[in-house]
Each structure stands twice: as C-alpha cells, then as structure tokens.
Amino acid sequence: MVGFKPLHSCQFCLNELDQFFIDERVPLVYNEENHPSPIYLKRNDLIFSEGKFPKGIYRVHSGFVKVYKHGDDGKEQIIQICKPGDVVGFRSVLSEKPYNLNAAALEENTVVCFVSKNDFNVYRETHLKLQNRLIQELSSELQESAEFITNMTQKSVKQRTAIALLFMHDIYEDKPINISREDLANMVGTATETLIRLIKEFKQDSIIQVKGRKMVIIDMGALRKEASL
Amino acid sequence: MVGFKPLHSCQFCLNELDQFFIDERVPLVYNEENHPSPIYLKRNDLIFSEGKFPKGIYRVHSGFVKVYKHGDDGKEQIIQICKPGDVVGFRSVLSEKPYNLNAAALEENTVVCFVSKNDFNVYRETHLKLQNRLIQELSSELQESAEFITNMTQKSVKQRTAIALLFMHDIYEDKPINISREDLANMVGTATETLIRLIKEFKQDSIIQVKGRKMVIIDMGALRKEASL
DNA sequence: CGGCCGCTTGATTAGATTCAACCGTCGTGG
DNA sequence: CCACGACGGTTGAATCTAATCAAGCGGCCG
Numbered sequence: 001m002v003g004f005k006p007l008h009s010c011q012f013c014l015n016e017l018d019q020f021f022i023d024e025r026v027p028l029v030y031n032e033e034n035h036p037s038p039i040y041l042k043r044n045d046l047i048f049s050e051g052k053f054p055k056g057i058y059r060v061h062s063g064f065v066k067v068y069k070h071g072d073d074g075k076e077q078i079i080q081i082c083k084p085g086d087v088v089g090f091r092s093v094l095s096e097k098p099y100n101l102n103a104a105a106l107e108e109n110t111v112v113c114f115v116s117k118n119d120f121n122v123y124r125e126t127h128l129k130l131q132n133r134l135i136q137e138l139s140s141e142l143q144e145s146a147e148f149i150t151n152m153t154q155k156s157v158k159q160r161t162a163i164a165l166l167f168m169h170d171i172y173e174d175k176p177i178n179i180s181r182e183d184l185a186n187m188v189g190t191a192t193e194t195l196i197r198l199i200k201e202f203k204q205d206s207i208i209q210v211k212g213r214k215m216v217i218i219d220m221g222a223l224r225k226e227a228s229l
Numbered sequence: 230m231v232g233f234k235p236l237h238s239c240q241f242c243l244n245e246l247d248q249f250f251i252d253e254r255v256p257l258v259y260n261e262e263n264h265p266s267p268i269y270l271k272r273n274d275l276i277f278s279e280g281k282f283p284k285g286i287y288r289v290h291s292g293f294v295k296v297y298k299h300g301d302d303g304k305e306q307i308i309q310i311c312k313p314g315d316v317v318g319f320r321s322v323l324s325e326k327p328y329n330l331n332a333a334a335l336e337e338n339t340v341v342c343f344v345s346k347n348d349f350n351v352y353r354e355t356h357l358k359l360q361n362r363l364i365q366e367l368s369s370e371l372q373e374s375a376e377f378i379t380n381m382t383q384k385s386v387k388q389r390t391a392i393a394l395l396f397m398h399d400i401y402e403d404k405p406i407n408i409s410r411e412d413l414a415n416m417v418g419t420a421t422e423t424l425i426r427l428i429k430e431f432k433q434d435s436i437i438q439v440k441g442r443k444m445v446i447i448d449m450g451a452l453r454k455e456a457s458l
Numbered sequence: 459c460g461g462c463c464g465c466t467t468g469a470t471t472a473g474a475t476t477c478a479a480c481c482g483t484c485g486t487g488g
Numbered sequence: 489c490c491a492c493g494a495c496g497g498t499t500g501a502a503t504c505t506a507a508t509c510a511a512g513c514g515g516c517c518g
Contacts, residue, residue: 095371138371147298181497194474387505420506442465
C-alpha cells in the first residue's frame, strides 16, 4: 500500500518537459501580458476557471494549487493538488476544449509561472520525445483516475479522510500539513463538520497531532490501516 | 444538459485510428494466438484483468464491454462501458504499465477483435497525426473523468441512477436497455437493492417502462430533470 | 424435480448530512 | 484603542439517505 496514489497528483516530472521550462527560462517567465514576471497569488485567487478557453499552461513555483470543480449546489470537489514543479492547465490546452475545472491557490503566497499555449505547442510539436512522454503521462493519469473513482465510491468517509491525510503528508514532505478544514473536506468529498469529527477521532486515537489548523501524522501505520480498511 | 457525458464512454471514433483498423483488416483480425479470427465471449467472460501486462488492444465488434475495478470488498465499480467500434485496453498499452482494471463482456454474444501491442505501436509511431489525435483524446477523457468524479461524489444515488439510465439509453440507441440490475448498480456505485427500489420509483412515476430486465425510457425530460436535480 | 441465480420486498441499522449555535481570532473602521 | 463583524473552526442534536440483513419469488437449466 506504500506509494498508493489516492488523489491525482499532477506529478509532472517529465524530463522532456523540464527541458522545455529550462529552454523557456521558467520561472523567470512571461506572464499572460507578456511581462517577464511570475504571478503572485493569495489564498483562493483563481488561476483559471470553468468555461474559459486556455491561454497557456502554469507551472507551480511555490505554494500549492487546488484544481476543483463546482457541483450543482456550489460545493467544490477538489480533483487534484499541485505542488511546486507541477504543471497545471495543460490538459485543456491539449484537448483544445475550454477548461472544465477551476484552479486556485491553496495557500497564501503561492507563485505560478505562465507559459503561452503557443510556446508550449510549438515546443511540443518539435520534440517528438515530449509527445511520447505526454501520451504516456496522460494514460497513466487516466489509469489513476479509475483508482480515484473507486476510492470515492466504495470507501467510507473515514477511509477517504485517512487517504487524503496520507496524500497531504506526501505533498508536504514531512512538514506539518497546513490546509483549511473546508478544503480538506472538499478533497474527501464530505461535509466540513464530518471531516472535523474524523480529524478529532484520529487525534484521540493518537494517529495525528493537531495544532490549530496544522496537522502532523504520528502513526503512519495506523493511518494506512484506516485507509485500506 | 443534452450531450451530458456522465460515465466514460470510450468514444474512439478517431479518423486516424479507424484508418488503422481498416489497414489492419479489423474486424477480420488476428487474435492473441495470431489466428485470423475474432474473439467470441459470453456474459462476464474476461478480456483482460488487473495486474496483467497488456498484449494488445481490443476493438468491440458487437455487444458491449464493461471496464471495471474491484473494490476492497470485491464489489465492482464500473468505470466505462464500451460499445461496438470502441477500443478498449489501449491506455495500459500507452502508459506501459500493467492493467489496473478488468474488462469483461456485458452481454451474451459479445465479439471483440484483438490487435497486438506491437502492430498498434508501430502504426502509431509512423502516423504522427494519430499521435496528436491520441493526445487530444486522452486529454478529453481526463477532463471527462473530473466530471464523472464530481457526479459520483456530489450527486445522490437517485440522480446517479438517472444519469446512468440516460447513458445506457444513448449506448443502446433507442433499443430497450438490457443490463443486469447488479451491473447497473455497479455503474451507479450503489447496492443492488437500492438500485431496484429507484428503478421501481421511476417506473411508478411513468418515467421508464420495465419489462423483465429490459427498460425503456418514456419520459426523457423528467429523467434529465432527475439527473441534474 | 430440485436447486440455483437474479430479482424483489420489507425491516432494521448505520453512517453521514444538515441545522443551529458558539467560540476564538483577525482585520477594519469608528 | 476598542468594538464589531466576518470567518474558520468546533460541537451537539435531529434527520435522512442508503447499506445491510433476511426472506421470498420466479424462471431456467441440469
């Protein structure tokens, strides 16, 4: 169960694409107005939103980005969390369809870098290796998506909460997990109140430590157990 | 809400890939033992299963194929339904990872055609247009997958049942929907008993007609309404 | 004819949502 | 400087949806 990838992680460490960002001098990159500067974001600042046509792709420089969808009642369902180095928004560029998701900063002081659709496409079409790598990456993500769907439909809220915590622990690389209860609930796909009660349970069972909004996992084994059964 | 694509449909009507199947003389195609014959399947016969490495791709010739994942408790979650003309199993070939899903015939007398991984890859690498088309297709499917996830997490079982019925109606092209209650429940992600009760409700509300296992939608408008709210 | 499988129904239970209220903190404006 | 309000977090109680358990039905096949 180690290496279990519960929620989509936009793990975009493609050598070929990294090369692209080096070639294009990211992160000292051009923003949408062609100014050579990164984009600074506050918590919940939008990067792109549903229905709009993509102008380019965004690489997370620091902080985290949530990619989510609004349900009918307005509740957010978080589909993926992107961390520094990940690229967000490229699927819509590739599919040539409008965004069907929203992306926003998960944390204060998130910085992303913009690369125009055109620059990306030109590079892409002249680097066959990248094309192949993209096909492989997209197929993998599609495979993971089936995993994710099965987790969401078949696991209990408690299991999903455990999975989300393990995922965030990974993302935060052993630093305390710092995420709003609401965002975490939207990852898990449950009500905020329910999530809080489960966090409390895990705390009482000495599986995690909670200080304010920050959480530290102290018993990985127990949490993994909760996640799978 | 028309054209709403609730569950993944492996809508693989890529001109370039169709060309491939013409070139390769599918459906009079080679099976896994290199015999020039299609594969005949009974209901629930496996086409491929989790953990195995892909040997090639399969094109549905007649009948339907379900692609599903086993949850921890053994319950199936159906991820997609493939109809004649659709291609199944190509994602694992492209990602170069083992299958993480199972595929099986949904109906008696389902026929699929096999094309070896090698034939597919050779063709693919010599037809750049197909490469681009694949990237586009995979990205689109990934976008749809977000839609699907949001539906599964935020909609009620009743709404999801309505969505599944609309989808099956589409698949069956106005012919009566013919699917086991269990399979339908596994599409919706609910217990068989719950599904049956909802079918009964829709029947009592004169939204569908039920004759044995076959179902006909008689009030599309009402069903669409149920689906979205 | 018997037994199995898919389908159906009823009753009970459990898990999660919803509603309501309260607390503490932070930022803003009087 | 303090008061106020907004917001995120937390708790309790009531409600509801859907799962589970149990049982019966009908048809089909061996």
